[in-house]
Structures are given as C-alpha cells and as structure tokens.
Amino acid sequence: MSETVSLTYGAEEGDFYIQHIKRTEPFERTNHYHGTYEIYYLLSGQRNYFIKDRSYMIAPGDLVFINKHDVHKTSDVGQPGHERIVINFSDSFIGTDHPFYHPSLFGVFQQPAHVLSLNLQDQIFVQTIMNKLTKELNEKQNGFETYIKLLLVELLLFSSRYAERYESVPFEHASPLHKKISEIVQHINSHYQEPMTLSGISEMFYMSPYYMSRAFKEITGFTFIEYVNMTRIREAQKLLRESNRKIIDIADSVGFENIAHFGRMFKKLTKLTPHEYRKHQQ
Template identity: 30%
Template sequence: MLESDLLYEQEYSIRINTPADPLFYYFDYDQRSHDINMEFQHDHDFYEIHILLDSSATHIIEGNVHALQQYDIVLLAPYRLHMTQYPAGLPHKRLIINFNMPRNIPGLETAYNEMLQPFNEEVPICRFTGGLRSAVFEPLNAIFTCSRSASPLNPVLIHSLFQQFLCTLSQQNDKNAYVLEEIGNAIMQKIYSVTAHIHSHYSSELSLDSISRQFYISPYYLSHQFRTVTGFTLTEYIQMTRVRKAQQLLLHTRQRISDIAGQCGFNSFSQFNRSFNKQSGMSPSAFRKAQGTSGGGSPLSSY
C-alpha cells in the first residue's frame, strides 16, 4: 500500500449516533458502479465528505460539473445539492463520511467556523499530493484502526481524530491543488448550467420558453437535449427540485404548508399537492407527520 493511501475494507462502516443527534458520524467504506448512478441531485441536513479511492468520477454540485481524480476530497455543507456519477467499467472504491457536530460550545465557536470554512468554498474540492496528502489522511487512517477495537473510548477518540482531520484540511487549504477541468461536450456543459440555474431560481417563474431565452437555445433543442443528458424532461426536473426544497422546509421549519408551496415556486396549492404526492407518495401534511420536525433523516452514503 502506498504511503498516501487510505485504509479501506469493502462494506466496512463506522457509526456513532444518528443524523438526528447533535454529534453524529457515519463512515461508509464501499464501492459504486455506473449501473447505480444517482438520477437526481440530492441534499441533506448533515455534512458529507466524499473521497474517491481509485480511478476517476464526476461530481455535480448544484448543477456544476467537476472531474474527480483518485484521492480528491469533496466537502459538502448541509443542503448543498450534489450527486456523483461513476464511469462505466469496474466498480469504484470510495469513502463517504456523513457527520454533524455541536458548533455552539462556548469558547470554540470561532475555531469551529474556521475549521469548517473549506465546506463553504465555491468549489469545495481538495486535492493534495505526496507527504501533504499523507498528513491529511493520517487521522482518517487512525480512525479506521481504532474502530477495529471494542474500546469504550472509541467515540471520543474518533471525534478527536476527525476534528484533527478537519483542522488539517483548513490549515492546508491554501495548498489545494484542485483545478477545474472542462468535462463532456459543450451541450452537456450547457445543460448542467441550466440545472444550476433551476436550483438557484426554483422559487421564480420557470418555463421552457423563459429558460431557452436565458441560455440562447431553441425550445425544441433544449427540450430534447435536456432529457438526453439528465434523463428527465425540463418540467419534471423543475418540479422535482421544488418538491425537494419543500421537503426540507417541511422537515426543518414550522411554516404553514400553503406558505411553503408559494415559497417553492408552485402557482397553486392544488398544483403543489399533486406534484408532492406524485414524487413523495404522500401528501405534504402526511410527509411532515411521518418524518417529524427534528430533521433526523438517514445517511445517503449509498451513492
């Protein structure tokens, strides 16, 4: 094993608490293939880190396409829309880390904000090489090693080591070697620019004609290419984005459902109900009741 490698065991996982708890960790060591690529961007109410362990992949963050190389680190703040696409061929190893941690500890607020600052970068992807990469990964390897024992101290050790990992990322952020690369052809780039626009303007009036004018594409061409690239019609994608936003508001606020409908871009409450039922399999009120308002959710690291 090379010095800079991350320790790995397929289908191994480490869990401390649940996403509903103030302190939560889930480390998922597994592999994914092109056959189970995600269909749609998603978000969640906890932090996520994606580390590609071999070959290459594509990560889409709020509609923007990013090429990944081996050992690239993707840092996703809560509610940041994203999805990973793996190329055809053999499955690709990756480590997904979902986590929450208290940030209002007296005396540590400023330090915690600094520690988590890399998650707020416009392009939140880190690439390190050589000895620097080894130093960044050292705490993660220590977490893997200590998790193999049954010590009652493990949760404290893992929490401490993970904070060390985050601090190292923050301290070395100025040495980040990741560079943006053009991915795919021009029309693929254009379509993902359209998806980014939808995610940023879902509460506004959106239509095939208005988006065609915005991006200087004929409505027919946009309609055809959008479905080819994303697998959805433009209208389906807009409605899915709005429903996902509504789901988050239902989970994490006590706003009236009718207010949420308007805030998410639906022209009428009946339209909102139809779209929500179609995608969620239940009404907005039933969804809120079933999920509760604590925002626990479940890790989405299966992708």
C-alpha cells in the first residue's frame, strides 16, 4: 500500500482538521489555498514546499505555518516517501470571542519565513503535543474537544515565541534561480490584472520561455499559466466575498478578458460557479 493513514479527523475546510499520513510513493499536493490556517509537521522524508512566493526545503522536525488564503504546494525531493501531520483550523475554532484567544497565538502566521527548523529538544516537545492530540481524537473521552483547543493553543504559543526568538535569521534562497522565480511570482502577485504571457514575462526577466517554464514548474510545483489563473481566481473570490460588484466587472478587474473563460477557470478551481460561490459565502 502506498499510503498509511494513522489519523484523520474533521474536514480540511471545516473548523478543525488533522491528518497523520505516511506515504511510500511519489506525491504532489493538489489543494492550493484555503480559508483556514495550516500547520504542517514533517516527521520523515524531505519535501519541497512552495508558499506564497518562496520555495523551502523541508526536513524532518520542521514546522510549517501557512496563513489563510496563501498559495502553497508540496512536492517530492530526492527519494519519494514521507510522513507528516497536517492541522487546519478556522478563525471560529479559536476566534477573537474565544476565552483562549490572544493575538500572539497567530504571530507565527505573520512571520516573513514560514518554516521553523526545531532543535531536537523542541522537536520532542512538539511531538508530545501531537501524541496527545492523536490520543484525544482516538479515544474521544468526555471533554476531548476542549482539550484539543488547549493543545492547539499550547502549540501556537510555543511556535510564536520560537519564531520571535529566531526571527533575526535571514531567509536565503536555495539558489539564484530560486530567487529569480520568486521575483517572477512576486511580479505575478502584484500585476495579475494586467495581460500576462509566458513569452512576455520571460523576456522581462531575461530568460528563455522554455527555460523559465521548466524552472517555474520545478520550483513552484505549478505551471506558469496555472499559477497566473489561480492568482486571478483567488483575487476574484475575495472580491465576491467582500463586495457587491457585478461578476463581469470582477472578471475584468482580475485580468480575464473573456467571461466564459473566467467562469470555466473559476469552476475548475473552486468546484462552484462565481454566482454559487457568492451565494455560499453570504
């Protein structure tokens, strides 16, 4: 069997979700962004993790924090196979009106670097929290939902303090090519509403279209056009949630010249039409 699931609880887009899985074959993550916070803990193997506009090499004992709506994708590095725990939770799970809420709990999601590389002592501490979460969710004793929140608060508080202690360590790109692709991603993030082609962007960044296309896919996990479309649809989702603008105006404002193409891409990425998405969010 190519994967062994030790634990799954909740739904990924729900208030609280956790999954512990071990894979022995190549795997690429397919969900690109969501409205929940994510904590990713790698137990074994190596992963390339693209988050927002940077690519990270993840090793066992690394904790990864991904803010709501940030684009992210993992892919294999070297030998296939890895083991990891993923936790997703919503604002309403430990929201501002919750007795456990404190702004510092979410500090780790605001850090420029998304990865905490823990020393052995801190890995043991985090593993203890993960073991307690697993035990609670397997046994489901009286009050287990409350204890899950306590354990999540403990993990977030520890991680935010850890990030504050080590925030002076500057992020370094794995190579000049990683830095260049990061700059291209930042350009797409800032100019998604403008006409954008592979040939035009590759010329702007002094690369051949073929070389840029291969490097972009290898480093981010997305093709160039996949990433452009996904960025535009993500911004369209935000406008559908937060404004009453007409759908045709939103399509135009995020860079789609053709409303039919916008509708097809929106449904492909969200499984809903723009109209259904807006209704669902109200």
